Amino acid sequence: MRIILNAFSFLRDKLRLQGIAHIEAPMEITSPCDVHRLISLLGLKPEDVEAVFINRVIMPKETLLNENDRVALLPPGTPGSYRLMLGIKKV
Amino acid sequence: MADKIYRVNMSNLSFKIEEVPASWMGLGGRGLTSTIVAEEVDPECHPLGPNNKLVFAPGLLSGTSASNSGRNSCGAKSPLTGGIKESNVGGTSAAIMAKLGVKALIIEGLPKDAETFYQLHVTKDRVEFILVPELIGLDNYAVLEAMAAKYDKKVAVMSIGRIGEMRMNIANISVKDPGGKLRSHGRGGLGAVMGSKKIKCITVDAESYKEVTIENPDKFKEASKIFTKTLQENPISGQGLPAFGTNVLVNILNEAGGLPTHNFREGNWEHAEKICGETMAENIKARGGKTTHGCHAGCVIQCSQVYNDKDGNYLTSGFEYETIWALGAHLGIQDLDLIAKMDGLMDDLGVDSIETSVMLGLAVDAGILAYGDGARAYELLSHEIPTGTPLGRILGAGTHILGKAYGLVRVPTVKGQGIPAYEPRAVKGQGITYATTPMGADHTAGYAVATNILNSGGHIDPLKKEGQVELARNLQIASAAVDSTGMCIFVAFAALDDAKCLPSLIDMINARFGCALTIDDVMNLGKNILKKEHEFNIKAGFGKADDRLPEFMKYETLPPHNVTWDFTGEEIDAFWNF
Numbered sequence: 178m179r180i181i182l183n184a185f186s187f188l189r190d191k192l193r194l195q196g197i198a199h200i201e202a203p204m205e206i207t208s209p210c211d212v213h214r215l216i217s218l219l220g221l222k223p224e225d226v227e228a229v230f231i232n233r234v235i236m237p238k239e240t241l242l243n244e245n246d247r248v249a250l251l252p253p254g255t256p257g258s259y260r261l262m263l264g265i266k267k268v
Numbered sequence: 269m270a271d272k273i274y275r276v277n278m279s280n281l282s283f284k285i286e287e288v289p290a291s292w293m294g295l296g297g298r299g300l301t302s303t304i305v306a307e308e309v310d311p312e313c314h315p316l317g318p319n320n321k322l323v324f325a326p327g328l329l330s331g332t333s334a335s336n337s338g339r340n341s342c343g344a345k346s347p348l349t350g351g352i353k354e355s356n357v358g359g360t361s362a363a364i365m366a367k368l369g370v371k372a373l374i375i376e377g378l379p380k381d382a383e384t385f386y387q388l389h390v391t392k393d394r395v396e397f398i399l400v401p402e403l404i405g406l407d408n409y410a411v412l413e414a415m416a417a418k419y420d421k422k423v424a425v426m427s428i429g430r431i432g433e434m435r436m437n438i439a440n441i442s443v444k445d446p447g448g449k450l451r452s453h454g455r456g457g458l459g460a461v462m463g464s465k466k467i468k469c470i471t472v473d474a475e476s477y478k479e480v481t482i483e484n485p486d487k488f489k490e491a492s493k494i495f496t497k498t499l500q501e502n503p504i505s506g507q508g509l510p511a512f513g514t515n516v517l518v519n520i521l522n523e524a525g526g527l528p529t530h531n532f533r534e535g536n537w538e539h540a541e542k543i544c545g546e547t548m549a550e551n552i553k554a555r556g557g558k559t560t561h562g563c564h565a566g567c568v569i570q571c572s573q574v575y576n577d578k579d580g581n582y583l584t585s586g587f588e589y590e591t592i593w594a595l596g597a598h599l600g601i602q603d604l605d606l607i608a609k610m611d612g613l614m615d616d617l618g619v620d621s622i623e624t625s626v627m628l629g630l631a632v633d634a635g636i637l638a639y640g641d642g643a644r645a646y647e648l649l650s651h652e653i654p655t656g657t658p659l660g661r662i663l664g665a666g667t668h669i670l671g672k673a674y675g676l677v678r679v680p681t682v683k684g685q686g687i688p689a690y691e692p693r694a695v696k697g698q699g700i701t702y703a704t705t706p707m708g709a710d711h712t713a714g715y716a717v718a719t720n721i722l723n724s725g726g727h728i729d730p731l732k733k734e735g736q737v738e739l740a741r742n743l744q745i746a747s748a749a750v751d752s753t754g755m756c757i758f759v760a761f762a763a764l765d766d767a768k769c770l771p772s773l774i775d776m777i778n779a780r781f782g783c784a785l786t787i788d789d790v791m792n793l794g795k796n797i798l799k800k801e802h803e804f805n806i807k808a809g810f811g812k813a814d815d816r817l818p819e820f821m822k823y824e825t826l827p828p829h830n831v832t833w834d835f836t837g838e839e840i841d842a843f844w845n846f
Contacts, residue, residue: 185519186512189546200541230523233828235727249523254508254516257761258715258743259690262697263524264727266764268739 178208180215180242183249188225195220212238215248227253228265235264271371276388276395278465279318279377283395288371294783296328298354299752299797300372301343305352306800308374311807315347315457316435316464322375324365324426324470327754331366331480332488334776335496336756338362338564340443346456348437348623348666349683349708351805353456356751358563359443360474361424367477368392375465385433385468392476403468405430407616407654408442408450411469416448422474428467429618430654432459436664438619438627438653439463449585450615451563455685455710457666459618483782491775495759498769499568502762509571509758510560512545514589517689518596519544524730525828526694529597530639531629532680532687532820534827535694537597543604548575548587551604556580569758575608584612590711593689594625599632600639610642610649617654619664624649626686627667634674636663678820683708683810692817693826693833695730700740700835703815704843706801714743716750716760731831737843745846748801749794753777795846802844812841 184192184199192199197219206218212229216222216238228235230249231242242248251265260266273286295303301323313319322344329337340362346353365373373390385404389396403411407429415425425444432439439459440452453459482488499505508516518540521527525535541547552559552573560570563586572586587608595607614621628645631637636659637644652660662673667686671679680687685708692699701714728735750760753773763769774785805814821833 183519183523185523186508186516186546233523233525234731235524249519251520252508253503254512255520256504256509256514256517256715256758257717257764259517259520259695260764261717261728261739261743262695263520263526263730267727268735 178206178242178244180204180206180245181247183247185249185251186254187252188221188250191221191225192219206242210242212236212240212242212248215242216250225252226250227255271369274370274373274390274395276373276375277377278375278379278386278467281379281397285393292371294781295752296330297325297339297341297356297752297754298343298748299793300325301341302352302354302797302801304372304374305343305345306804309345311345311804312809313345315345315350315461318378320345320461320464322458322461322465323372324361325372326362326366326370328752328777329780330362330754332482332776332780333566334492335499335566335568336759337754338566339754339756340365341751341754342441342453342458344458344461345808346458346708347435347460348457349685351683351708351808351810352706352801353458354707354751354801355453355455355458356754357443357451357453358567358756359424359445359451360422360564361426361443361472362754363565364422364424364472364474364477366480368472370472373470375467378464379466382466385466388467388470389473390470391473400468404433408618409616412444412448415469415471419471419473420475424472424474425469427469427618428459428462429616431664432463432618433468434656434664435460435463436653436661437666437669438623438664440618440620442615442618445563446565447561447585451586452615452618452620454620454622456707457620480780482780484779488776488779491772491779494768495772495776496568498762498766498772499759502765504761505569505758509569512549513571513573513587515545515548515587515592517545517589518593519546521690521695524694525826526691526730527593527597528680528687528689528691530600531598531633531678532691532826535691536828539602540597542602543592543596543607545589547604548573548592551575561585567756569756571758577605582612583608584615587611588621590689591621591625594622594629595645598629599625599645601642601645602640603642606642606646610646613649617649619653622688623666623686626680626688627663627670630667630670630676630679631663633676633678634670678818680818681709682817683814685709691826693821693831694829696733696835697728697730697736697739697743699817699833700736700840700843701744703817703840704740705744706798706805712747712757714740714747715757716746717743717764731829733835733839737839741843741846744798745791745794747794748797749790752793752797753790812837815840815843
């Protein structure tokens with residue numbers, strides 16, 4: 178299935194080194210695939226990704242991806258209050 | 269020498285150096301400036317009249333070796349909001365004032381001669397009143413040059429440009445930073461208050477000061493080491509901010525549907541990539557700028573940067589997310605270099621880059637310019653406003669007055685102050701802070717987190733109401749507490765993740781003054797300050813109706829989440845139940 182991949186801040190350099198497109202980039206993956214598996218497919222470590230937006234909402238990494246999902250990966254580094262307000266970190 | 273209160277009266281050009289009242293002893297930064305304004309300023313006074321006071325106070329740890337302790341607080345009744353205002357800044361003034369023994373500088377009265385402007389020169393024993401006709405009509409960098417020629421190069425300088433002289437609501441007070449660039453007491457029109465008192469600049473002597481006294485140096489050193497380590501090891505303050513600055517938030521807010529676009533009509537901007545922190549960092553590296561830069565000595569976070577043009581020439585520093593958002597997604601300028609040029613110009617002119625840029629975005633609705641017309645925006649900023657043309661005066665009065673003057677309904681302000689950078693409908697906790705903070709819409713009012721009073725309740729859904737009032741209350745109390753220590757608010761990021769951060773900060777305060785404060789004491793200080801500021805506003809005539817967001821946010825749905833602002837008045841008012 179196809180997803181649209183975005184990655185922010187430090188993740189960009191890590192993906193660039195591997196030649197993986199990461200700005201509004203269509204990506205083919207096999208189903209079923211959750212976010213944990215996607216992180217692994219991208220050659221990233223679990224701790225590289227603090228949170229994930231799926232279709233513009235922060236979702237658990239256990240979430241199974243669907244065809245045409247918009248996925249954006251966030252590394253640690255989002256300023257504190259917004260980590261709470263956007264639902265990245267538990268209150 | 270113990271710290272003193274330096275009190276200046278501009279009506280008769282006199283000064284007094286006073287003992288610190290016992291009730292002010294444990295206060296610094298916002299805690300002290302807001303207390304002085306609340307106790308000494310008539311809430312019903314005209315902000316530009318003789319009964320307003322302009323108060324500066326360094327933080328409790330300013331002047332020490334504590335990391336990130338170099339913030340100076342400025343307070344007054346705001347001409348923009350009509351309520352109490354506190355705005356704090358980096359630069360060199362806080363440390364130098366603290367080392368000189370200035371606990372607070374209180375400026376009252378107005379000079380009789382309306383045509384004059386003064387420089388106040390603060391030394392250890394006196395305040396000099398110096399007529400400066402040669403500085404009238406100059407902007408901030410020219411004032412810095414003149415003071416550099418006159419004094420030791422380390423002299424602290426706080427100044428206003430032409431717009432402050434004209435007492436426009438967008439005027440800020442600019443402060444020299446360690447690199448000779450400018451930082452700002454930005455929000456609330458404090459530069460207009462300084463202009464009303466006919467003060468062009470304040471200089472603070474950097475030659476006669478002594479190091480601040482530490483009651484328990486060993487304990488201070490130990491706590492300071494722990495505190496610094498928590499900042500350096502935190503992924504936000506130690507890595508994210510130094511690499512991308514606060515502008516790391518463009519892509520995140522855009523992805524969340526919370527990047528206000530075209531005057532709060534949408535929550536995404538298709539051109540966000542052109543202005544985001546990642547693009548900014550790439551430009552800086554390619555052009556020989558600096559991705560890390562501290563706004564004050566002793567900063568270990570270094571979230572600021574030096575941004576150059578394609579030829580490697582300086583454009584600006586301290587290039588913040590909120591300004592980039594306002595000129596970018598809000599006004600539609602896609603050229604990050606032009607945004608940087610405007611940011612640098614706003615430093616020199618001495619205007620609040622948030623209020624000014626939010627106002628320029630609203631000016632599109634007024635038909636004054638078109639979205640993305642950077643050339644026209646630059647002309648308004650560089651000509652109409654600083655030369656005080658009739659249009660410039662309306663623009664310089666800020667977002668709220670521009671909306672009134674042009675009969676606009678969709679005016680993004682709370683208590684007369686422009687809403688920055690975070691869409692309240694899509695980030696509802698931020699909306700509660702915008703509605704309730706005594707400062708008018710201000711993102712920094714709810715920036716810190718007090719984990720010890722945070723109820724454990726899982727993840728917040730930014731699109732839903734549940735838990736938002738409690739979260740915003742917690743954020744504002746903690747922010748008021750951190751502001752009152754005089755620390756940079758960004759130390760709060762480490763405090764959220766590292767249990768050692770906040771205790772080590774309190775330990776440093778205790779070692780500095782020989783006291784025994786607890787975390788609860790400091791958080792209670794935050795609560796007290798917040799309530800004191802709220803009470804001032806009520807006495808100034810504010811009511812519950814002022815704790816509300818613009819009405820259009822209740823009936824216009826915001827894409828992409830198609831959400832509205834759906835809090836009832838009673839739900840918002842519950843914020844003050846503490």
